[in-house]
Every structure is written in structure tokens, then in C-alpha cells.
Amino acid sequence: MTLSEILHYRFLGNNVAAYLWCVGILLFGYAFKTLLSRLVSRVVFRFIRRKTEGVSEDQFQALLIRPLSIVVFFVTIYLAFQVLDYPVRSSELTHNEPWPKVALFRLYQIGIIWGVAWIALRLVDFAVLVFRRRTSAGGSLQAELVPFAKDLMKVLIIVLAFLGILGRVFGVDVTALIGGLGIGGLAVAFAAKESLENLIASFTIFLDRPFAVGDLVEVGGVAGTVEKVGFRSTRLRTAEKSYVTVPNKSMIDKPLDNLSLRTARRVSFTLALSHTTSSQQLNRIVEEGKRLIAENALVTKDVQMQFSALTPAAKEVTVQYFVETTNYDEYLQVKEELNYRLVEVVEQAGGHFASTGNTVVQLAPGSRFDGLNSAGTPTV
Secondary structure (H helix, E strand, O other), rough: OOOOHHOOOEEOOEEHHHHHHHHHHHHHHHHHHHOOOOOOOOHHHHHHHOOOOOOOHHHHHHHHEEEEEHHHHHHHHHHHOOOOOOOOOOOOOOOOOOHHHHHHHHHHHHHHHHHHHHHHHHHHHHHHHHHHHHHOOOOOOOOOHHHHHHHHHHHHHHHHHHHHHHHOOOOOHHHHHHHHHHHHHHHHHOOHHHHHHHHHHHHHHHOOOOOOEEEEOEEOOOOEEEEEEOOOOOEEEOOOOOOOOEEEHHHHHOOEEEEHHHEEEEEEEEEEEOOOHHEEEEHHHHHHHHOOOHOOOOOOOOEEEEEHHHHEOOEEEEEEEEOOOOOOOHHHHHHHHHHHHHHHHHHOOOEOOOOOOOOOOOOOOOOOOOOOOOOOOOOO
């Protein structure tokens, strides 16, 4: 048997030459799918280079090569089987076709749709890289909007891919399906009431902007730094380094204190001086302490230090001032420094701090109060 006869030998509806062409195209596509993907991504990058905000071509290719190579290989499969007498068009697939043929073609269609969706997902990741570069460069885009928009776009792409598979692969009337969900959607809406409320609340957060990623907030008794705003919840990092998830509905329904928007941090406490401190000493402590606090560069002008109360236990001086900083560590440093200075002022004036414990008053022998302690009860 000659070579020509071998090539023209037919079995299963095709000759040997057609099978060889099919195998050759498959091998070519498999061997060069990465190279072809790299060439396609390079061409696409040249068209969008001016708007990439410094994102390199290597980063762009790293995102697209794998999904592009899969799509290229599926296209190669399509071209390879076009050589054979093997229908791969949906119009040629009838109910009389063998089920293996139909199943293989359905898998092929699912692979193509998913490959295109994967490319779209990677393009969203690339867009996020560009937006973050713009945000870091001082652009108008807000950093907290980027991850939210990323998740939203990916969900939409996955939903569209799923609907495409239902419509193109399985022949489902997507329009009728969506219309039918209108009634059933009411039941789903009631079942997913909390999730829908949190989703709507997430949009409210981005529109109203009560806080941003990186702000220190307190809501519902929980205080922490905002790390991420998602579809359903907001993640906070507390001072104990724990990770707290707060539903978005709670972030807008409950009173929220954005501690990062404070212009200053308040310091308020009471100095309890003993009754042995004279009026002259007390006046000197108040005046000198107020002067020292006001001299600090980070303290605002509205310093308050006053002799506010005279109690049986002590002479109380109220101290209040504001530190112009949003940095907690800097606030503690200023507070500690001024506390040391106030202690020095009291010591230099000759005053004494009152004891917080029970004070026993020593009385002269023979007094009618002899035998009673400071609480008025007999001593032993």
C-alpha cells in the first residue's frame, strides 16, 4: 500500500490525512499557545500603554498569559476539528446526534466562555493595579473604592458568564428565566433581608463617606482601624490587634465616632492636693502649672487649670487641655511629659498630694473626740 493510499484510507468518516492535520494543529496550538498568548498580550499592551500609570508590561503579561493560553488552545481545538467531518457548530447538533459528541461540544463551549470570563477577571485585576497607582500618586480616586469596585466587577463578570453558559450551551431562555425570577425573587429577598440591607449599606458608606480605609473609628462599643469595606461587612483592626467584622448596616445605623477626624485629643484629670497645702502654694501650683502646659508646642491655647472643689479628703484642682495630634503615641508622650512637669511644680511649691486611703486624725489626749477615728467610729 502506497503512502497516497494510506493518506486517503477512510475510517469513522474521515481519511488519514484529515486526522494527521487535526493532530498537527493540536500539537502546534499546544506547543505555541504560550508564545501566541505573549504576542497577543504585547499587542494589546501597546494600545493601552499611555494609560497604565507606570504598570509594567511584565505585570500585564503575568496576569493574561494563562487565561489567554487556554483560550488560544480552545480555538486551536476548534480549528483542528474543523478539518474533520465532525460537527462543532450548535446548529448541526440535533437530538439525533450521539451523546458523546454533544457532551464534548458542550464542554468545549463551557471552556471558551470560562476562558473569556477569566481574561475579563484578569483585566479587572490589571485595572485595579492602575487605579492604585493613580491613588498613590495623589489622584482623585479614593483608595477604599478600589477593592469594593473590584469585587463588584468580578461578581458581575461571573454572573454574566453563568448566564452565557445557560443560554449558549444549554439553550435556556435567559430573558424568560430572569423574568420568572421576579416572583421568586421576592421570597429570596425576604430570606436574604440582612444581606441585602448590608449591601445597600455598603453603597451608602461610599456615597456618604463617614469614614475611609485607614481611619480609626468607634461604633457599637468596638474601636479599631478600618482595613477593608466589603459588600457585607467592614473589617476593623483593634488596639489588641484582633480582627473584628462589623456588618455594614451597623456602621450606618449606630452612632459612629470617627476618631481620626479629631483636630486634637483631650486630656482631663483632677489633682488631689492635701489640706496641708496653703492657699499661696495652691495659687502658685495653678498658675505655674497652667503656664507650663501652655508652653508645649502641641497643646492648644484653651488650657484650663482651676481650683475646682474643696472636699473633706483633698483640695481638688481640675486640669484640662487638648493635644493637637491624631497620633496616639505622640499624644501619650506629651501627656507623660506634662505629668512629670506638674509633679515638679507641686514639689517646688511645697505642696503635697492627698492620700487616697483612710486618714487617721491624731487628737490630743483628753479631748472629747478622743477615741474616735476620722470616720467618727471608736478606735481600739
